[in-house]
Amino acid sequence: MKIKIEKIANPGVQSDSIDRDIHEGLDPNHSLFDPGFTDFFYDSTVRSEIYMGNLFPNVFSVFGQGMQQRFDIGKSYGRDGIDINLLLTMSPDDTYYEIDGLTLMLIPKRKCIHLLKNFNVILHDHMEGLNWGFFKQKHKDPINLIKEYGVVPRNLYVSSCSGDDDVSIPELNIKSWYMPIWWMIMYSKFPHDVEFKYNPTKLALIPARKARAQRVKILAKIHEKDLLDQCDWSLIMDMEEKFGDVGDFLKSPSIHYSRFPLLYTSEELYIKNFYNDVKDQLPKYFEQVPHSTFGDNHLFDLNWMGQYCYYINTETNQGEKGIFTTEKTFKGMMLGIPMLNSASVGYDKFLNKLGFLTIGSDEFDHLCWDERSHAIVDYVEKPIDHEFNKYVAEHNFNMAHDINRIFEIVDKEAPTRQ
Numbered sequence: 428m429k430i431k432i433e434k435i436a437n438p439g440v441q442s443d444s445i446d447r448d449i450h451e452g453l454d455p456n457h458s459l460f461d462p463g464f465t466d467f468f469y470d471s472t473v474r475s476e477i478y479m480g481n482l483f484p485n486v487f488s489v490f491g492q493g494m495q496q497r498f499d500i501g502k503s504y505g506r507d508g509i510d511i512n513l514l515l516t517m518s519p520d521d522t523y524y525e526i527d528g529l530t531l532m533l534i535p536k537r538k539c540i541h542l543l544k545n546f547n548v549i550l551h552d553h554m555e556g557l558n559w560g561f562f563k564q565k566h567k568d569p570i571n572l573i574k575e576y577g578v579v580p581r582n583l584y585v586s587s588c589s590g591d592d593d594v595s596i597p598e599l600n601i602k603s604w605y606m607p608i609w610w611m612i613m614y615s616k617f618p619h620d621v622e623f624k625y626n627p628t629k630l631a632l633i634p635a636r637k638a639r640a641q642r643v644k645i646l647a648k649i650h651e652k653d654l655l656d657q658c659d660w661s662l663i664m665d666m667e668e669k670f671g672d673v674g675d676f677l678k679s680p681s682i683h684y685s686r687f688p689l690l691y692t693s694e695e696l697y698i699k700n701f702y703n704d705v706k707d708q709l710p711k712y713f714e715q716v717p718h719s720t721f722g723d724n725h726l727f728d729l730n731w732m733g734q735y736c737y738y739i740n741t742e743t744n745q746g747e748k749g750i751f752t753t754e755k756t757f758k759g760m761m762l763g764i765p766m767l768n769s770a771s772v773g774y775d776k777f778l779n780k781l782g783f784l785t786i787g788s789d790e791f792d793h794l795c796w797d798e799r800s801h802a803i804v805d806y807v808e809k810p811i812d813h814e815f816n817k818y819v820a821e822h823n824f825n826m827a828h829d830i831n832r833i834f835e836i837v838d839k840e841a842p843t844r845q
Contacts, residue, residue: 429497429498429499430497430498430499430523430841430842431498431502431503431521431522431523432464432498432499432500432501432523432524432525432549433465433501433502433503433504433508433509433522433523433524433525434463434464434465434466434501434504434506434507434508434509434524434525434526435508435511435514435524435526435530436507436509436510436511437460437508437527437530438530438533459476459477459478460476460477460478460527460530461478461527461528461551461552461553461554461555462477462478462479462483462527462553463525463526463527463549463551463553463586464494464498464500464549464551464586465500465501465505465506465508465525466480466506467483467486467487467490467491467494467553467608468486468487468490468491468494468495468498468500469487469500469501469506470487470491470506471487471488471491472506473487478554481720481722482722482725483611483612483615485615485616486611486612488615489611489614489615489830490611490615490830490833493830493834494837497834497837497841503522511534511538511542512538514542514546515541515542519545519546519581521547522546522547523547523548523549523582523584524542524546524547524548524549525548525550525551525586526549526551527550527551527552528550528551528568528569529559531550531569531572532567532569532572536576539572539576539578540576540578543576543578543580543581543583544578544580544581545581547581547582548580548582548583548584549583549584549585550570550583550584550585550586551585551586551587552585552586552589553586553587553588553606553608554588554608555587555751556587556589556591556743556744556749556750556751556752557585557587557589557591557594557749557751558743558744558749558751570585570594570596570601573599573601574599579598579599579600580599580600582600582842583599583600583601583602584601584602584603584604584842585601585603585604586604586605586606587603587604587605587606588605588606588607588608588609588751588752588753589603589605589749589750589751590605590750590751590752590777590780590781591603591748591749591750591751593748602842604840604841604842605836606837606840607752607781607833607836607837609754609756609757610752610757610827610833611833612754613725613754613757613761613827614757614761614827614828614830614833616725616726616727617727617761617828618729619828619830621729621732621828623732623733623763623820623821623824623825624732624733624763625733625763625813625816625817625820625821626733626734627733627734627735627736627813628734628735629657629658629659629734629735629736630654630657630658630735630736630737630807631649631654631657631658631660631735631737631738631739631767631807632658632659632660632734632735632737632738632759632762632764633645633649633658633660633661633738633739633741634660634661634713634741634755635660635661635662635741636662636663636682636712637663637681637682637687638662638664638682638687638689638690639743640689641741641745641796641800642662642741642769643662643687643690643698644689644698644800644801645739645741645769645800645803646660646662646701647697647698647700647701647702648697648801648804649804649807650697650701650704650705651700651701652804652808654807654808659713659731659735660711661711661713662705662709662710663676663709663710663711663712664682664687664690664691664709664710665677665678665684665710666684666706666709670683674721675719675720675721676712676718676719676720676721676723676724677710677712677718681721691706713728715728715730716728725754725758727758727762729762731762731764732762732763732764733763734764735764736765736811736813736816737764737765737766737767737807737816738759738762738764738765738766738767739769739803739807740755740756740759740766740767740768740769741755741769742755742756742768742770742771742774743755744771745769745770745771745795745796745799746771746795746796747771747772747795748771748772749771750770750771750774750777751770751771752777756768756778757827760783760823760824760826760827761824761827761828762824763820763823763824764820765786765816765817765820766785766786766823767786767787767803767806767807768785768792769800769803770799771795772792772793772794772795773792773793774792775788775792776788776792781836782826782832783822783823783826784822784823785819786816786819787802787803790802790805790806791803791806
């Protein structure tokens with residue numbers, strides 16, 4: 428029997444609830460909703476008020492039929508969902524009602540407790556991997572709010588692209604549900620009739636883009652070892668005072684130099700030397716790839732396939748917790764390039780759990796922050812085992828391009844059928 432999934436309608440969330448100044452591609456004239464199953468898989472319409480909706484226009488056409496074969500999505504209340512006040516007058520059944528973190532936070536406490544206690548609920552954060560989208564700086568973590576309310580939910584699944592199992596709390600009936608949304612997004616952007624290639628002519632591809640600290644440190648360390656000329660890399664840092672338009676590839680407020688001061692303020696010699704040597708090249712981007720809007724950040728050049736010994740993956744989450752598998756990981760695998768993952772502790776272990784192979788994991792997957800970044804650069808400097816790297820890259824290439832494997836993970840992670 429299929430799981431029934433219905434959406435709880437989003438209220439009109441206005442700009443004072445959202446950190447618009449630090450997020451890309453957001454239209455200030457619209458309310459914004461974090462997308463759930465109904466937003467992705469009900470039909471092909473992607474509304475302008477969906478957070479990052481411009482990044483997944485093809486997901487429904489590729490995955491909609493398969494998801495609808497597995498779940499009854501929006502059969503009763505459609506794409507817009509059911510009003511919370513109406514829902515709470517109804518008798519609970521086996522339906523799962525999905526809700527994003529911000530909408531949950533905006534429900535009055537009494538109603539929220541009634542919802543969680545009596546109904547099956549899917550709390551989702553598919554785009555930000557339990558960073559809770561664009562509102563966490565102004566609101567509490569919704570899981571912590573549930574703990575504060577002291578309610579034991581009937582059944583609560585936290586569905587996200589995060590592989591961090593720490594969110595599961597058995598005594599509160601809170602369970603994790605990993606959804607490979609960013610894998611789906613990248614799969615929907617790639618051609619899948621391409622053949623695997625491995626004939627590297629350069630050391631590494633490093634699409635850093637934002638000047639986040641760990642990305643700067645990796646680039647600076649590679650520069651310190653005099654290896655940067657053997658790499659293709661990007662780093663968007665515009666030192667002009669003026670903010671550009673929200674969603675602009677080069678001048679969005681989210682990538683303004685004031686947000687990432689390490690590059691130009693650090694007193695560490697290797698970072699200072701790196702900045703002084705490359706500042707005239709900034710902002711540095713891949714000219715052969717479109718670079719007008721934020722959405723272009725997820726594009727790629729098929730000529731990259733097989734041309735690099737390593738793809739240095741500078742993931743968003745760093746630290747001891749928080750496995751967040753973004754488009755960066757799946758882009759590299761679909762390009763067929765051996766991956767080195769600058770990410771949080773256990774990131775490679777999670778990829779192994781999904782069925783992917785990794786390299787260098789024994790040397791840095793137990794590390795995070797500077798130790799991991801520096802260990803990755805040390806690994807890059809070592810002699811290259813091309814036979815092994817090719818084996819790993821081809822395995823991951825074939826798996827990443829296999830839609831049946833994506834659906835296998837969806838089936839494995841789904842709640843038990845009613």
